[in-house]
Structures are given as structure tokens and as C-alpha cells.
Amino acid sequence: MNMNIPYLDLKRVTALHGAEIQQAVADVVNSGWYLQGDVTRRFEHHYADYIGTQHCVGVANGLDALSLTLRAYLEMGVLHEGDEVLMPANTFLATALAVSDNGLKIGFVDVKEDTLELNADALRNRVSPSTKALILVHLYGRCTYTEQVGKIVEEKNLLVIEDNAQAHGCMYQGKRTGSMGHAACHSFYPGKNLGALGDGGAVTTNDEEFAHTIRSIANYGFSEKYVAKYKGRNSRLDEIQAAVLDVKLPxxxxxxxxxxxxxxxxxxxxxxxxxxxxxxxxxxxxxxxxxxxxxxxxxxxxxxxxxxxxxxxxxxxxxxxxxxxxxxxxxxxxxxxxxxxxxxxxxxxxxxxxxxxxxxxxxxxxxxxxxx
Ligand SMILES: Cc1ncc(COP(=O)(O)O)c(C=O)c1O
Structure with missing residues (x-):
């Protein structure tokens, strides 16, 4: 007799913590506070602690996490229009979209067939004077950082951004992915290892100025209420999604x-x-x-x-x-x-x-x- 095994049944995934999730959502509904409140701040603290960084900024989705990260580095003068940003050729489209959307140049590097990680030799050959950053994508949940990659980024002085959308909880030599680069981008798309009940994302970092810049750009560019330092946008993790994620994180x-x-x-x-x-x-x-x-x-x-x-x-x-x-x-x-x-x-x-x-x-x- 055949069994019936769907690729992923999200109803079953949610049911694992169903009662707690229902309660957390009801608490937000009844609170009357739906954006930029204590629940999101609490989750940001918990997630930063979990990943091992000083800061976490909740945003609307994983693509925004990547895109806002590059935009913040442009605003801070760390990156400049036309700089090249490398990434593995074997990645989800969003990694590339974030680079091209910001007027930066995409550079792909092939991966290795056995380990599926970034091919360090190809990376070394691909770095040019215009290369300023590398996005390390921990695809499939596999850490793609290696000592060889670490040496190259140090030698070439590259900014390292992790795309940790598929690797929540992954570790390399005692550190979590998401804490290994200058910044890391996370997606909480429902099917991810830590998934919301809709869209959600976050950026983790130890760089306070960068965290402030992201938070500001993601909130219309305001540096304080109604005072816009940047031409920003609206990209926020809402209180209901943050409440769900906070239930699931432990x-x-x-x-x-x-x-x-x-x-x-x-x-x-x-x-x-x-x-x-x-x-x-x-x-x-x-x-x-x-x-x-x-x-x-x-x-x-x-x-x-x-x-x-x-x-x-x-x-x-x-x-x-x-x-x-x-x-x-x-x-x-x-x-x-x-x-x-x-x-x-x-x-x-x-x-x-x-x-x-x-x-x-x-x-x-x-x-x-x-x-x-
Ligand atoms: C590797 C990778 N990067 C980025 C994203 C974009 O995340 P989101 O769907 O939350 O925009 C995803 C997931 O969909 C992903 O798998």
C-alpha cells in the first residue's frame, strides 16, 4: 500500500506548537498593538542571543533583509554603486535580485559538486579590483564557510554577508551561521526551519551603526519620528509574526x-x-x-x-x-x-x-x- 507523504505539510508543522501559537497570536490581537511593539523587540533580542550577535533587526522578508543590507552599506559609504558583489551561482534568485536592485554588479562563483559549497579556487580567481563583497549562501541548510574561504575574504578584504535564509541554527566551529560575517540575512518564510505564518525576515550583526541604518531605512528612512535621513521604505516584521517566531525559536x-x-x-x-x-x-x-x-x-x-x-x-x-x-x-x-x-x-x-x-x-x- 502506498503511503501519502507530501513534500511539506505546514498544517502539521504549525500543529507541533499549535496551542502556544494560538495563544501568542490571540495575545497580540487583544493587545491592540500590531507593529513596532514589545513583541517584535523581544523576538529580536531572543534571536540575536540565539545567533550570537549583538543586534537583530526584524524586516518584512528575506529578500528585504538582503536588499536593505546592501542599501545600508551603500548609505554608509562602505559600498559604492557599481561595486561587484560575489555570490555562489547555485542560489535562490533573491540573493541576486538584492544586488542588482541596488545598482551593484553581480558576480557568480561556481560551487563544488560533492559538498555543494562555494568553490574556493573559483572564488580566488574571480575576485577583481572591483569586488568588494561576498554573499555566502548556506544553501540547503549546509554551512558554506570554509577555512579556505575565510583566508580569501581576509586577504582580499571583502565584506562578508551571509544569506542564512535556509540555515537557521547551523553551526561552524562553535559559532552559528548568521554570526560569522559582517551581516547576515534571514528569511522566516513559512517553510523555513524557523518559519512564520506569513512573510518575515531579519538582519543580524555586531555593527551598531549598520543596525541603526537598516532600522531607519526599513522605516521610511526616519532617523527620528518624521525626520527622514534616507529615502527609505516600509519593511517591518509585524507583531503577530514576531509572536509566532518567539514561540517556535526555543x-x-x-x-x-x-x-x-x-x-x-x-x-x-x-x-x-x-x-x-x-x-x-x-x-x-x-x-x-x-x-x-x-x-x-x-x-x-x-x-x-x-x-x-x-x-x-x-x-x-x-x-x-x-x-x-x-x-x-x-x-x-x-x-x-x-x-x-x-x-x-x-x-x-x-x-x-x-x-x-x-x-x-x-x-x-x-x-x-x-x-x-
Ligand atoms: C537562499 C535564500 N535567500 C533568500 C530568500 C528570500 O527570502 P524570502 O522568501 O523571505 O523573501 C530565500 C527564501 O525564500 C532563500 O532560500
Whole structure:
């Protein structure tokens, strides 16, 4: 008999802490205070403590977190229009959008096929005199910082911005991702490891001036009420989302541990010559936001798993450099062979803390029975 295993059932995810979430939302509804209040400030403090930074500024979503970060560095004179910002070619479109939206130049760097992390040799070759910053994207929940990358950014004096949208709770040598660069950007999109019940995002940093600048730009550019220092915008984390996130944050490590236990079952059980698994990482340097597998028979495998009741997704079918919106970029004509291959071959298996071990074993069994 087939089991029915959707890729991600958010109703089940919310139900894990259903009563507490309902109460927290009701408290905000009854408080009459919905924006820029104590609940958001409390969550910002808790999240900064969790990540290990001095400051956290809640914003409306992850794309805004990235975009506001670059804008703040432009306003502070740390970056200048036309500066090049590097990022892995294998990333979600939002990382690139934030750079181009700010009049900065996008530079892509290919990734490594086994570990999926940024290719440090390619990074070293790609840095030019106009390169001023690197966005490190901890994609799939995997920390992409390595000692080699650390050496290059120090040598080349690059500003380091982490895109931690997919890696809440991830650690590298005792530090959380999100505390390793000059600034880090987080998304609380509902499907993330720490997800809201709508959009949400945050920027974490140890730089007080930068944190103030972000907060101000995200609030119309006001430095004090109705006094605008910048041509700002409106991008705020609201009190209801902050309340939900504050309920869920204390459970994040436990849920990431659960993800790891389930991922180990995939690693131990999946044995099919047609399927490659990504290299296993140390505990907690991967928080298994996405469990990707790779096969040259991707579309057939996806269809086959669907016929067995297993939902999957593709992260992502078109990398940014091949998107229509970037067809005029110099980068559009450059080959990123590993990224291009991943886009052709990646399939994400269901993995979240609400799944049972039986469900994960069923998915692995179905994969093992797949043939071309
Ligand atoms: C790597 C990465 N960066 C940025 C974003 C953008 O976040 P949001 O959807 O909250 O705008 C996402 C998520 O969607 C993401 O996965």
C-alpha cells in the first residue's frame, strides 16, 4: 500500500506548537498593538542571543533583509554603486535580485559538486579590483564557510554577508551561521526551519551603526519620528509574526536535531546507483533545510515518487544566471558547469521534523526500487 507523504505539510508543522501559537497570536490581537511593539523587540533580542550577535533587526522578508543590507552599506559609504558583489551561482534568485536592485554588479562563483559549497579556487580567481563583497549562501541548510574561504575574504578584504535564509541554527566551529560575517540575512518564510505564518525576515550583526541604518531605512528612512535621513521604505516584521517566531525559536535546536536523525536514515538506507547523495557534513554544520539528491533521471524519478505518494520539489530548476531577467548580464554567457548540472539533476526529498521514521524509510525504499 502506498503511503501519502507530501513534500511539506505546514498544517502539521504549525500543529507541533499549535496551542502556544494560538495563544501568542490571540495575545497580540487583544493587545491592540500590531507593529513596532514589545513583541517584535523581544523576538529580536531572543534571536540575536540565539545567533550570537549583538543586534537583530526584524524586516518584512528575506529578500528585504538582503536588499536593505546592501542599501545600508551603500548609505554608509562602505559600498559604492557599481561595486561587484560575489555570490555562489547555485542560489535562490533573491540573493541576486538584492544586488542588482541596488545598482551593484553581480558576480557568480561556481560551487563544488560533492559538498555543494562555494568553490574556493573559483572564488580566488574571480575576485577583481572591483569586488568588494561576498554573499555566502548556506544553501540547503549546509554551512558554506570554509577555512579556505575565510583566508580569501581576509586577504582580499571583502565584506562578508551571509544569506542564512535556509540555515537557521547551523553551526561552524562553535559559532552559528548568521554570526560569522559582517551581516547576515534571514528569511522566516513559512517553510523555513524557523518559519512564520506569513512573510518575515531579519538582519543580524555586531555593527551598531549598520543596525541603526537598516532600522531607519526599513522605516521610511526616519532617523527620528518624521525626520527622514534616507529615502527609505516600509519593511517591518509585524507583531503577530514576531509572536509566532518567539514561540517556535526555543524548539529550533530540537527540531534541527530531529531533521538530522531523519536525514541519517536517508544516508543509511538510500542505495541506488542512479542516485547521488551530497557529502555528509558534521553534526549541526548542516541543519537539513532541504535534503537534495541528484540524478540524471530527475524528472522520471520525480514522477515515479509522485506515483508512490511521495511529494518532492526542485531547488532550483533555473539558476539566476540563466533567468530571462538576467539575460543581458555579462554573467549570462559564462558557464557554471557544476551549478548548471545541479539545476538539471536536483530533487528535494521530504524532510521535516513532523515526519515519522516510518515515512522516511518508505521514501528511501521507494527510491531504492527506482530503475530507469
Ligand atoms: C537562499 C535564500 N535567500 C533568500 C530568500 C528570500 O527570502 P524570502 O522568501 O523571505 O523573501 C530565500 C527564501 O525564500 C532563500 O532560500
Amino acid at each position: 524548539y529550533l535546536d530540537e527540531e534541527n536535531r530531529r531533521r538530522e536523525v531523519l536525514a541519517q536514515i536517508y544516508y543509511e538506507m538510500i542505495a541506488n546507483d542512479l542516485i547521488r547523495l551530497p557529502m555528509k557534513m558534521d553534526s549541526f554544520s548542516n541543519v537539513y533545510h532541504i535534503f537534495p539528491v541528484f540524478t540524471s533521471h530527475r524528472d522520471k524519478l520525480k514522477q515515479y515518487l509522485q506515483s508512490k505518494g511521495v511529494g518532492t520539489l526542485i531547488h532550483y530548476p533555473i539558476p539566476p544566471h540563466l533567468q530571462t531577467c538576467y539575460r543581458t548580464l555579462d554573467e549570462a554567457s559564462v558557464a557554471y558547469p557544476c551549478t548548471d548540472r545541479l539545476a538539471q539533476e536536483e530533487l528535494s526529498l521530504p524532510l521535516n521534523p513532523t515526519m515519522t521514521e516510518e515515512e522516511v524509510r518508505y521514501v528511501a525504499d521507494m527510491i531504492n526500487a527506482f530503475s530507469r
